[in-house]
Each structure stands twice: as C-alpha cells, then as structure tokens.
Amino acid sequence: MINKKLPKMFYGGDYNPEQWDKPVWDEDMRMFQLAGIDVATVNVFSWALLQPSENEYNFELLDEIMDKLHENGLYACLATSTGAHPAWMAHRHPDVLRVDFQGRKRKFGGRHNSCPNSPTYRKYARLLAGKLAERYKDHPALLVWHVSNEYGGECYCDNCAEAFRVWLQQRYGSLEAVNKAWNTRFWGHTFYDWEEIVPPNELSEQWGPTRTNFQGISLDYTRFNSDSLLECYKEEHEELKKHTPDIMVTTNLMGTFKPLDYFKWAKHMDIVSWDNYPAADTPVSRTAMTHDLMRGLKDGAPFMLMEQTPSQQNWQPYNSLKRPGVMRLWSYQAVARGADTVMFFQLRRSVGACEKYHGAVIEHVGHEHTRVFRECAQLGAELQQLGDSLLDSRVPSRAAIVFDWENWWAVEFSSGPTVALQYVEEVHKYYDALYQANIQVDMIGTDADLSGYDVVIAPVLYMVKSGYAQKVEEFVQGGGTFLTTFFSGIVNENDIVTLGGYPGELRKVLGIWAEEIDALLPGKQNRIVMKKELGSLQGEYACEMLCDLIHSEGAEIIAEYGDDFYQGMPVVTANTFGQGQAWYLASSPEPSFLQGLLQQLCRDKGIEPLLETPAGVEVSRRRKDGKDYYFLLNHNAAPQTVDAAALDAVDVLAGGKAGIVELPAHGAVILQAAASAEDTRSGSAQGVLSR
Structure with missing residues (x-):
C-alpha cells in the first residue's frame, strides 16, 4: 500500500495555490470535497518562492498550503520543486545552464534547463530536498514524496564532458577497453588520453538525434545521460529518506520516453509513477501497453497514475476534448492494468503562460457546473465506493x-x-x-x-x-x-x-x-x-x-x-x-x-482469452485475496454487449449478478469473481504474482 494514512486509491492531482489569491483556496477546498478529491500534488515548481537567494529560504507559504490541505481532509504528494531552477541561480552560476546538441549555451528559461552534472545545481537541489524533508517529516498531510518533475533532456557542456570521462573510466577501466568497445580503429579514432574524448553532439560525431558515425560512442553517451539524471534523483531520494524513511519516494516518468532507461530508474523508486497523455488518435492498445510497461518496471507491482488530463491537452497540434465518458474510461484502463491512483494535471486551470488551456477539474469559469467537473465527481464517488478492494492487487500474466x-x-x-x-x-x-x-x-x-x-x-x-x-x-x-x-x-x-x-x-x-x-x-x-x-x-x-x-x-x-x-x-x-x-x-x-x-x-500453452468481446471492448484482470476483478472497457462510440455469464461474477459498482453486460458508449464495468484456476504451468501465475 502506498500509504496507510489513506487506504483507498488516491484521487486528485497537481495543485498550484501559489498562483492564486488566498480567497480562491477556500473555494478550491469546497469543490475538491464535492469531487471526492483527497490528494493534491503541491510544490512542483516553487523553487524560486522557497529560495529567493543563495542563503535565504522561505517556507511560510508552503506551510499555509500544507496546513490548508490537512484542515480540509486532504493529503499532499509533496514535490521537491527541483524541476526548474530559479533565475538568480542561472544568473549567478551559469554552470547550471545546459549546452544543447548544437553546442549552444542556454539562457534562463523554460524548465529542465539544469545541467545534471552542474555542481551548483546538485548542491542546491540536495539542500532543498533535505530542508523540505526535515521541515515536513511530521506533518499530518504528508503522504508521498515527488522528486523534481518529468526528468529529461541532454547536456553537452564541459562539466558533462568531464563527468562522461569519469563514467567511462568506471565502466571500462582503461582506454584500451574503450577503444575496443567503440571500434575506434575505424576512421582513425584511437584515443590515447581521456581528455581527447568529447561528447557526441553535432560538433563531433552526430548530425541528428539518431544519426551518428560511431554507434558505440553515442550509445554510451545516452547511457551516461540517463545515469547522470538518475544520480540527481538519487541524491534527493537520499536526503528525503534520511528524515522520512517510511514515506514512499517517486518521480513521474513518461511512459515510452526514449532518453531514460526506466528499468534502471525503477530500481531506485519506491513506487513507479507516470504521466499518461495519449492523443485522441493514439491506439488504445498503445496506451494499455505503456501501462503494462510501467507496471513491469518493478516486477508487476502497482504504480501511480500521477498525471492525466481531465479533458484536453495543450501541447499537441490538435487538442481535442475527451468525449463524455472517456476520462472515466481511460482512468479505469489505468486501474485495470495496475494503477493504484487516479490523478490529474491539473486541479485548477492556470490563468497565464503555456498551460492555461490545459484541461482541469476546475475550469476557468470557476464553478462546479461543468461537464468535466461532473464526470470527475462521479469518478471520485466510485473510487470512494471501491475503497481498498483493489489496492495492491496484481495483474496475473503467463x-x-x-x-x-x-x-x-x-x-x-x-x-x-x-x-x-x-x-x-x-x-x-x-x-x-x-x-x-x-x-x-x-x-x-x-x-x-x-x-x-x-x-x-x-x-x-x-x-x-x-x-x-x-x-x-x-x-x-x-x-x-x-x-x-x-x-x-x-x-x-x-x-x-x-x-x-x-x-x-x-x-x-x-x-x-x-x-x-x-x-x-x-x-x-x-x-x-x-x-x-x-x-x-x-x-x-x-x-x-x-x-x-x-x-x-x-x-x-x-x-x-x-x-x-x-x-x-x-x-x-x-x-x-x-x-x-x-x-x-x-x-x-x-x-x-x-x-x-x-x-x-x-x-x-493453455493461455486463453479472458473473455470473448466485440471489437473495441478491452478486458483486463487484477487479482487479490482469491478474487478476480475483470474490467470491461468499451472504447467504441456506440454501446456494446458482452456475455460474462461464465465468470459467475457480480458488478462491483452497480451490484447484482453479471450475465449479459450492457456497456454504454465509452462505458466501463468492473466485475468481481472467484479467482480462476487456469494457471496450470508450475510457478507461472503465482510466480509472477509473488515476484
């Protein structure tokens, strides 16, 4: 279980009260309760507020936010804020700024613009994580730690070049081994001194993201970049664990995100979490595969759905609305494949900057009388009804x-x-x-x-x-x-x-x-x-x-x-x-x-379909305490019928025996049955479940 303080699926998402006047907070609390929201991810991009200068920290506003959540029965997924360094840091310590693939030094701006091998960045990120953990270790709202945000990006600066050489020495031990691994006799690339090795960007070996003269060099630099960002995460993880050894620590992954080896990252995460943002035309099987991949990162353990949009996204070429029922449907798809949380970005829409048109539970109109809010409130009530029945259940696969x-x-x-x-x-x-x-x-x-x-x-x-x-x-x-x-x-x-x-x-x-x-x-x-x-x-x-x-x-x-x-x-x-x-x-x-x-x-091998269904109707199964939970998910824009009589199951949400199941357009039904006994190969399903 992620946290015994809240023995149900977490329901909530990213909340940025620091962007709003305080009277709005009270209205937010009222609407969160209407929607059944019980967890807020806070402090994701607040580093500049928490640390106005090198030796000055100010936690008063965050104290108010944490207290406000607790007073209203909400819990905090507390972020460390290190996903975007403050402007003063970039101005005074330019080593924190990345050098891009073309060899250009970045200026302050955007996010994920911190060099992972900058001594300055690592120092202040580690300090901030430690101060947050020490300050809030006993706060009753603290539920889970969220390190940084959506790690990614590459850097090709001199600090990274130096760190890359150290990484190579640790991996290979000698220049002779490096030359052999990279086949450097090709094109006369033999290295005789570690300082001769430079990062493979557009100024050296590569002329595009995947076009390279030396695959070995580029492959190792990709490994190195993933490891460098992982080291940043591990340093913050260590600081948090010093003060809160029993609080789970995670960072939000991004599914099939190419630059980072998530199997390696997962070894250092207490629970995997990820952000699910399919386009309107993304095959639903591709989304299901990514959920299964996130579950697979930690040997089948449940994961956190950290972010999804309640309705539309803001960065795709065509930001279509989620049709009625689709948000609920896709939420249950995540749960069906191992999610123990349903969370959104964002809880209230921002008023300015690049995410002001990204969907939210609370729209710009500011009240609960919207289609999106009603759908969110319905899902919140259903998750309350499910309670802890699905928590820590597993997905048996052969x-x-x-x-x-x-x-x-x-x-x-x-x-x-x-x-x-x-x-x-x-x-x-x-x-x-x-x-x-x-x-x-x-x-x-x-x-x-x-x-x-x-x-x-x-x-x-x-x-x-x-x-x-x-x-x-x-x-x-x-x-x-x-x-x-x-x-x-x-x-x-x-x-x-x-x-x-x-x-x-x-x-x-x-x-x-x-x-x-x-x-x-x-x-x-x-x-x-x-x-x-x-x-x-x-x-x-x-x-x-x-x-x-x-x-x-x-x-x-x-x-x-x-x-x-x-x-x-x-x-x-x-x-x-x-x-x-x-x-x-x-x-x-x-x-x-x-x-x-x-x-x-x-x-x-005796592996049969979970159920026979019409095209576009997905079935997945989770298992816990001798019970199987079947999720019937209709991805069609028209109603569908499924014969589930053979399961001898009951409808978890509606109650009653489930025989012929009528699925509305974009509908989802959860059935509970006695665990099936078809897993006959020695050690198969039970082996998977117990790993």
Missing part, C-alpha cells in the same frame, strides 16, 4: 513481451538497414496482436526472471546482452515458448557485431542462421506462404520493411517467402529445443498473421 531501452537506443542509432524500423512501433505490433484477443501480458526487461512465463516474445532483439542468450536457452529448454524476429541477435551490448552469422548468440536456440538482410522500399511487400495450416493460419500473408534471408539448421520451416530472388527461403521457423520451442519471424507480417500466430502459441 505471457511476456521483452522491452529494453538500451536495445531501443542501439536499434535506432544503427546505420542501417532501414530508417523505417521504429522499435516501439514494432513492439506494439506484437502487443496489439494479444491485446485484440484479450490475452494479458507483462512487459518485462532483460533482467526479468523468465521462469514464471509460458510464452516470451522479444521483438527486434538487436542487442543481446551478456548472459541473455543463456537465459533464453534455459527458458526454452525448460518448456517455454520463445519468439523473436528479424534484426535480432546482431550485436553485443557495445554495438559490436557478433561474428559467425546472425542471429549471433541466439543461433543455437533458434536453429537458423541469416545470410543477408533485405530492406524493402516504402510501399513494397513480400509474401508469407504457409507450408501447412497452423491454427487459423493458412494461405498467404503480406510482410514488409525487412526480410532476413535465413537457412534452417534444424528448425522446422513453417512458412516461406513468396516473392523475389529469395522466394522459397524460410520466413517463419520453429525450433524444438529441449522441452520447448524457439520461433523466428524473418520479416514484419501483417496484423492478421501476428494475431493468428501469437494466439495459437498461447493456446498451445
């Missing part, structure tokens, strides 16, 4: 998809074979194939224990880290089903090609080797021709983007290419290895093929 930030970076730093290959989009294709069938999956990192799963899918596993091939072999040997795809097993963790034939270290378990990789031009396709029926799969299917030209080394050939000079060569193979199977897809198939194949692989 299938997993591997997601790896370092692999993502390496794939998109690659100098070929196609610019069309987008790692997250390719992973999402495999996720969506199972999502459409209501088959629940975990999103896991390369450090995850595989023994609790029956099926593991690793799309585009370009980088195979040390020891991972052996982990895969042991998983398959023990009876698991493993599937990977084209452009896998190519390089090691330093982006050095594994010689001896693709897919490198995975060659043994897959029973194939790849001779060449063909990149298809936009609009061009090849064909997957089935050699035999496989479940619902028969006949031909389109494939595109990349085509590995593979040879079987014992793997069964399931399908062949239908066109071009490699017509008749294998495109889909399955290799029996020990008690399990390892599958390889040598091209990117059309969705119907993926759906048929992945559903069949799951069916072969």
